[in-house]
Amino acid sequence: MSDPFAAVYEEIIHEHYKKPKYRRILEGLPFAENPSCGDRVRVSITLGADGRIAGAAFDGSGCSISMSSADILAEDIIGKTPEEARRLIETFLAVLRGELDVDELDAFGDAVAFKGVARLPVRVKCAALAWRAALSQLDSIDRPQENSKS
DSSP: OOOTTHHHHHHHHHHHHHSOSSBOOOOSOOOEEETTTTEEEEEEEEEOTTSSEEEEEEEEEOOHHHHHHHHHHHHHHTTSOHHHHHHHHHHHHHHHTTSSOGGGGGGSSGGGGGGTGGGOHHHHHHHHHHHHHHHHHHHHHHHHHHHHTO
8 A cells, every 4th residue: 555645755854855954064973884875874962951952963974864864863852851862762763673563653753754764674774873873872971970870
């Protein structure tokens, strides 16, 4: 069965690829890489004084799926607590892995556009790349707090 919203989803992905809002030049952060296609992305997450994510950005190179996914990720996590962002990211990745129904993405912002990608195993790694990098960044934010408690 064909998805009646496929064209809308493609347009959302295309718009985030051509006009990313959160792409910045980032220094000193490691790249997450997809060795099967050469996509590379790094994600920066900053917390505000209230403990919520005040800023998110990405840079890198890759296909429209990986770069638009990075832009959408940044848009979706700003304003959330690290715990809320982690849950959002883990849900997104679980959908891509086929562990949750793609309709879970209906509650997401523009990330709903990846419903079709979740059905294309060859493109899942592209869509997941920035989200996995963001989990690593959240882990690095959490580590200093854990270490200061010792």
